[in-house]
Amino acid sequence: MRLSSFSKHPIIQAPMAGGTANPTLAAAVCNAGGLGFLAAGYKTGQEVREEIKQTRKLTSQAFGVNLFVPSEDTVASTTLDDYAGRLEHTAKRLAVSPGDAKNDDDDWETKLEVMIDEHIPIVSFTFGCPAPSVLDRLKQSGSYVIVTVTSPEEATEAAQAGADALCLQGIEAGGHRSSFQNNNETEDFSLLPLLRLVKQQVDLPLIAAGGIMHGQDIAALLIAGAEAVQLGTAFLRCPESGAKPLHKQALADNRFSGTTVTRAFTGRRARGLKNAFIQQNDEAAPAAYPFVHYMTKPIRKAAAEAKDLEAMALWAGQGYQMALDLPAAEIVSRLVEQQHEALQAQKRL
Amino acid sequence: MRLSSFSKHPIIQAPMAGGTANPTLAAAVCNAGGLGFLAAGYKTGQEVREEIKQTRKLTSQAFGVNLFVPSEDTVASTTLDDYAGRLEHTAKRLAVSPGDAKNDDDDWETKLEVMIDEHIPIVSFTFGCPAPSVLDRLKQSGSYVIVTVTSPEEATEAAQAGADALCLQGIEAGGHRSSFQNNNETEDFSLLPLLRLVKQQVDLPLIAAGGIMHGQDIAALLIAGAEAVQLGTAFLRCPESGAKPLHKQALADNRFSGTTVTRAFTGRRARGLKNAFIQQNDEAAPAAYPFVHYMTKPIRKAAAEAKDLEAMALWAGQGYQMALDLPAAEIVSRLVEQQHEALQAQKRL
Numbered sequence: 001m002r003l004s005s006f007s008k009h010p011i012i013q014a015p016m017a018g019g020t021a022n023p024t025l026a027a028a029v030c031n032a033g034g035l036g037f038l039a040a041g042y043k044t045g046q047e048v049r050e051e052i053k054q055t056r057k058l059t060s061q062a063f064g065v066n067l068f069v070p071s072e073d074t075v076a077s078t079t080l081d082d083y084a085g086r087l088e089h090t091a092k093r094l095a096v097s098p099g100d101a102k103n104d105d106d107d108w109e110t111k112l113e114v115m116i117d118e119h120i121p122i123v124s125f126t127f128g129c130p131a132p133s134v135l136d137r138l139k140q141s142g143s144y145v146i147v148t149v150t151s152p153e154e155a156t157e158a159a160q161a162g163a164d165a166l167c168l169q170g171i172e173a174g175g176h177r178s179s180f181q182n183n184n185e186t187e188d189f190s191l192l193p194l195l196r197l198v199k200q201q202v203d204l205p206l207i208a209a210g211g212i213m214h215g216q217d218i219a220a221l222l223i224a225g226a227e228a229v230q231l232g233t234a235f236l237r238c239p240e241s242g243a244k245p246l247h248k249q250a251l252a253d254n255r256f257s258g259t260t261v262t263r264a265f266t267g268r269r270a271r272g273l274k275n276a277f278i279q280q281n282d283e284a285a286p287a288a289y290p291f292v293h294y295m296t297k298p299i300r301k302a303a304a305e306a307k308d309l310e311a312m313a314l315w316a317g318q319g320y321q322m323a324l325d326l327p328a329a330e331i332v333s334r335l336v337e338q339q340h341e342a343l344q345a346q347k348r349l
Numbered sequence: 350m351r352l353s354s355f356s357k358h359p360i361i362q363a364p365m366a367g368g369t370a371n372p373t374l375a376a377a378v379c380n381a382g383g384l385g386f387l388a389a390g391y392k393t394g395q396e397v398r399e400e401i402k403q404t405r406k407l408t409s410q411a412f413g414v415n416l417f418v419p420s421e422d423t424v425a426s427t428t429l430d431d432y433a434g435r436l437e438h439t440a441k442r443l444a445v446s447p448g449d450a451k452n453d454d455d456d457w458e459t460k461l462e463v464m465i466d467e468h469i470p471i472v473s474f475t476f477g478c479p480a481p482s483v484l485d486r487l488k489q490s491g492s493y494v495i496v497t498v499t500s501p502e503e504a505t506e507a508a509q510a511g512a513d514a515l516c517l518q519g520i521e522a523g524g525h526r527s528s529f530q531n532n533n534e535t536e537d538f539s540l541l542p543l544l545r546l547v548k549q550q551v552d553l554p555l556i557a558a559g560g561i562m563h564g565q566d567i568a569a570l571l572i573a574g575a576e577a578v579q580l581g582t583a584f585l586r587c588p589e590s591g592a593k594p595l596h597k598q599a600l601a602d603n604r605f606s607g608t609t610v611t612r613a614f615t616g617r618r619a620r621g622l623k624n625a626f627i628q629q630n631d632e633a634a635p636a637a638y639p640f641v642h643y644m645t646k647p648i649r650k651a652a653a654e655a656k657d658l659e660a661m662a663l664w665a666g667q668g669y670q671m672a673l674d675l676p677a678a679e680i681v682s683r684l685v686e687q688q689h690e691a692l693q694a695q696k697r698l
Contacts, residue, residue, distance in 0.1 A: 171520070172539035187607040190521035190539035192569065193560035193667040200671070211542035220541065220573035223695050224565055258536040318542040322549070346572050347696050 003165055003205045003227050006062040006121060006144070008033035009336050010222065012167075012207060013328070014232030015066030015124065016175060016315070017041035022242035023051050025235060025328055027058030032329035033336070035228070036061075041068040041126065045110025052118050062121035064146070067112075069128030070105035073182050073267065075288035077101075084295055086284050090277065090311055094302035101291040116141040124148060124167060126178045127268070127289075135162040146207065148178035151189055155198040165205040167230055168194050172211030174233045174317030176270040177261070182287045188261075192224060199225050213319035215338025219346075222339075233317040234335070238328045244304055250314045251323045259320065265300065265313040267292030273320070276310035277303075352514055352554045352576050355411045355471060355493070357382035358685050359571065361516075361556060362677070363581030364415030364473065365524060365664070366390035371591035372400050374584060374677055376407030381678035382685070384577070385410075390417040390475065394459025401467050411470035413495070416461075418477030419454035422531050422616065424637035426450075433644055435633050439626065439660055443651035450640040465490040473497060473516060475527045476617070476638075484511040495556065497527035500538055504547040514554040516579055517543050521560030523582045523666030525619040526610070531636045537610075541573060548574050562668035564687025568695075571688075582666035583684070587677045593653055599663045600672045608669065614649065614662040616641030622669070625659035626652075 004010060013029040015021045015037035026036030038055060040048045048065065055063055080101040087098045115123050115138060123138050124146035135145050139162070147158035148167040155166050157180070169178045170191025179186045189197070191210045198206060208226035211233075212218060218229050235241055237248045250256065256273040263269055263285035264278050272278070277299075285292060296313075303311035316323075324331065353359065362378040364370045364386035375385030387404060389397045397414065404412055429450040436447045464472050464487060472487050473495035484494050488511070496507035497516040504515050506529070518527045519540025528535045538546070540559045547555060557575035560582075561567060567578050584590055586597045599605065605622040612618055612634035613627050621627070626648075634641060645662075652660035665672075673680065 170539055171537075172542045185606075187609065187667070188520075189667055190519055190560055191541060192539075192566055193521045193562070196560075196563055196566060196668055197670065211539060211545075213542070214545055216573055217541055217545060220569040223572055223691050224569035257534075260536065318536070318538055319545055321546065342572050343695060346692060 003144070003207070007035040009332065010228035011035065011218065011332055011335055012228055012230040013037055013235050014209060014230045015039040015064065016232050016236065016243070017068070019242040020236060023054040023058055025238060025240040025242065026063050027055050028238070028240045028328035029235070029332060030059040030061035030063050032332035034332045035064060035122070037064040037066055037124070039066050040111050041066070041106060045107045045114050048111055049114045049118065052114070052120065064122035064124055065115060065120045066124045066126055067108070067115070068106045069125050069130055070108050071127060071182065071289045073288050073291070075286055075291060079286045080288060080291055080295070083284060083286055083292065086281060087295060087299060090280070091299050094299060094306055094308065094311065096298040096302045098295045098299065099297045101295045103291060106290070115143060119143070122146060126176065128180045129154070129158045129161050129163070132161045139164070150177055150179045151187060151194070152197040152201055154180050155202045159202045159204055163204065165207060165227070166198065166202065167207040167209055168198055170194055170210030171261070172318040173209055174259070174271050174320065175315040176266070176268055179269070182268050182289055195221070195224055195226060211318045213322040215335040215340070216342040218335060218339040219342035233320050233323050235328055235331060236316070237323045237325045238331060239325070240328050246304060246307060246309060246312065247314055248325070250309050251316055251320050252325070253309070259316050259318055263287060263292065265292070265296050266290065270313070270315060271317060273314040273316050275312070275314065352493070352556070356384040358681065359577035360384065360567065360681055360684055361577055361579040362386050362584050363558060363579045364388040364413065365581050365585065365592070366417070368591040369585060372403035372407055374587060374589040374591065375412050376404050377587070377589045377677035378584065378681060379408040379410035379412050381681035383681045384413060384471070386413040386415055386473070388415050389460050390415065390455060394456045394463050397460055398463045398467065401463070401469065413471035413473055414464060414469045415473045415475055416457070416464070417455045418474050418479055419457050420476060420531060420617070420638045422637050422640070424635055424640060428635045429637060429640055429644070432633060432635055432641065435630060436644060436648060439629070440648050443648060443655055443657065443660065445647040445651045447644045447648065448646045450644045452640060455639070464492060468492070471495060475525065477529045478503070478507045478510050478512070481510045488513070499526055499528045500536060500543070501546045501550055503529050504551045508551045508553055512553065514556060514576070515547065515551065516556040516558055517547055519543055519559030520610070521667040522558055523608070523620050523669065524664040525615070525617055528618070531617050531638055544570070544573055544575060560667045562671040564684040564689070565691040567684060567688040568691035582669050582672050584677055584680060585665070586672045586674045587680060588674070589677050595653060595656060595658060595661065596663055597674070599658050600665055600669050601674070602658070608665050608667055612636060612641065614641070614645050615639065619662070619664060620666065622663040622665050624661070624663065
């Protein structure tokens with residue numbers, strides 16, 4: 001089965017976790033001829049099941065669900081205590097305390113069962129590649145399985161594990177890096193070289209992700225060899241997006257000087273708008289996911305309530321200034337139009 | 350005048366300093382229908398004049414010369430002493446001492462006079478944007494002036510200063526980052542988002558540079574809006590390239606696990622193969638160019654003589670594994686063929 005059988009246009013809406021990629025957004029993208037995605041990360045299996053049901057009420061098209069593969073970070077409790085100590089200042093200002101630095105597996109087993117019960121058309125993974133037996137079970141139940149990768153080595157591993165397609169995430173992407181390992185050894189590949197290097201090694205459909213905001217870039221990436229593209233930040237400001245209103249506003253706020261990749265908020269590297277929280281905590285943040293995520297959670301929540309952009313995690317890709325406050329269907333149709341214009345311009349040469 | 354009037358193909362050979370982009374390589378690329386470039390960096394004005402004369406004996410085509418804009422780094426001598434102390438261990442192993450941490454302007458004024466005397470068809474700049482009066486003088490003498498930039502802000506500055514075209518260098522590029530400032534504030538834009546964001550702001554011909562190793566990527570970048578592309582690493586292993594034989598071999602040596610960006614060798618950020626020198630010194634290296642360049646120079650030279658790949662600066666872009674040991678003319682013709690194939694494949698759709 002080809003990826004193109006799932007949607008009219010080769011445009012995939014990225015599974016932005018934390019409430020952004022909700023049923024409303026996913027269904028709107030699907031109904032506009034793109035491929036919508038739900039984000040299962042941070043939710044319980046039961047919550048994901050509810051979102052799937054809701055989405056099915058809103059669209060008859062195929063959609064995807066993305067799961068976080070459980071992390072294997074180990075970290076000394078003293079390291080976590082040190083970081084909690086550093087967060088005290090910001091926490092106190094917001095009248096909260098840092099959260100418990102707990103570990104969990106993001107309700108992994110339950111979510112897998114939900115995927116199988118619900119016969120989800122497309123299941124994608126972030127933060128790792130599940131065992132071949134897991135991919136196999138999903139495929140047996142009818143799912144098309146995508147693994148998100150950030151390097152040629154991860155691409156080879158995912159292909160060997162049995163993925164149907166790969167989503168290649170370049171360093172320009174907003175939000176979490178999908179690298180299998182949470183260390184400093186992973187090379188930060190930009191999207192085009194990543195696509196080129198993976199194409200040399202792996203014969204699977206490839207989805208290009210990271211920094212894509214315009215149909216001219218979609219045309220470019222299809223010519224470079226991608227079968228489809230995935231866009232997150234481009235849909236972040238849509239009225240259907242579940243991102244916090246402050247987050248949406250921040251993308252259009254010229255007080256921010258750009259984005260950076262940091263572990264400060266969750267212990268895993270992620271790209272967001274540079275703000276005071278990152279400046280204060282980036283260097284000290286340990287590679288400890290989801291421990292750090294739980295530590296900063298009350299702070300981020302309180303910051304959002306206090307409308308304090310300097311202590312929120314404002315995920316954004318490098319092209320964020322081009323994100324538009326338009327309905328998802330209009331975003332899709334603009335992208336398609338720009339893509340066709342770019343290809344037509346080329347054909348005339 | 351359009352950039353395309355200088356060469357048959359929209360393929361520019363990057364001005365790799367340190368001896369790589371010599372008259373032989375530049376002329377070979379020009380004679381194959383690309384646009385060759387000399388690198389004036391690290392050379393005296395007189396040496397550059399000699400190279401220009403040599404190049405003119407080897408080709409009748411237009412070629413370019415790239416100049417380093419003098420740096421304005423200021424650094425405490427104790428910081429430099431600390432770094433010199435750290436280098437002692439490697440230096441001793443190679444039976445040399447770290448060099449004097451001197452400053453210089455890379456013979457800037459003389460080189461500008463040479464450019465004007467010699468009526469160089471294309472002059473490009475790295476590490477900054479010269480004053481409008483300097484660009485003006487070059488343009489008056491018949492040069493087409495290109496400024497290399499790494500961010501939309503730098504692009505706007507260069508456009509306002511009067512550049513005829515911009516070379517956009519993505520973070521995937523090998524060798525030195527061309528950022529105007531040598532600090533940690535500069536965002537590391539990947540090529541595609543950089544191209545998109547600059548196109549929104551600046552109406553000048555744009556050259557795309559960084560990680561390009563295949564004609565399919567050239568086709569993609571032209572569709573994305575570039576007027577030409579610039580490739581360095583793709584030409585590094587050519588027999589005409591003046592890169593050290595060990596450097597050429599290292600690109601094909603699977604002992605290296607990839608590239609990284611570091612200040613360890615010169616005090617300015619540059620991408621090269623990850624080796625022991627970088628691992629040992631990256632974090633301590635001060636933002637002090639060209640001071641650090643001169644400190645590590647004897648070490649790098651001795652390492653090359655001792656065939657010690659772990660203490661050499663092995664500049665390489667992210668796609669370096671695809672660099673081929675083929676004559677430059679063959680590289681150009683392969684790239685052109687791949688580019689046309691990619692466009693033809695698209696036209697059939």
